[in-house]
Amino acid sequence: MALMQISVIPLGTIPSYAAFVADFQKVLAASNLSFTLTDMATIVEGDTAELLAIAAKIHEIPYSKGVQRVLTSISIDDRRDKAVHLGDKIQAVKNKLQ
Numbered sequence: 001m002a003l004m005q006i007s008v009i010p011l012g013t014i015p016s017y018a019a020f021v022a023d024f025q026k027v028l029a030a031s032n033l034s035f036t037l038t039d040m041a042t043i044v045e046g047d048t049a050e051l052l053a054i055a056a057k058i059h060e061i062p063y064s065k066g067v068q069r070v071l072t073s074i075s076i077d078d079r080r081d082k083a084v085h086l087g088d089k090i091q092a093v094k095n096k097l098q
Contacts, residue, residue, distance in 0.1 A: 001085060002078035004051040007041040010062035011069040020065075024058045034086055041073075045086045048078050 010020055024042065028035045031054055034045040044051055059072045077084065 001045055001083060002048050002051055002076055003084060003086065004044045004046070004055065004077075005041045005073075005075045006044065006055055006058065007073045008058055008062065009071040009073075010065075010067040011071055013062075013067060020062055023061050023065075027058055027061065028054065036086055043086060045084075048076065051076060 008020070008024060010017060013020075021037070021042075025035075025037060028042065028044065031050075032046075033050060033054060036043045044054060046054070055072065055074050059070060062070045
């Protein structure tokens with residue numbers, strides 16, 4: 001499994017993107033992928049092909065609502081030496097703090 005951080009910003013729109021983010025979350029909820037919304041981005045868990053496919057789908061949402069320019073940032077952590085899941089990195093840091 002890999003983890004993807006994705007942030008989609010519809011440029012030239014209103015100051016708040018909450019309505020767009022809600023639409024992104026609906027698409028993710030309809031998928032079979034685990035995800036977590038954060039204040040700055042969404043983290044999604046899946047295999048790389050699935051992550052890239054869902055990123056493309058989410059990237060298109062603002063265009064379907066009339067936006068003419070979209071900035072999408074994606075980071076993928078594809079670790080293949082062991083299984084990686086949402087929350088593992090946070091738990092590893094908490095373990096070090098104990």
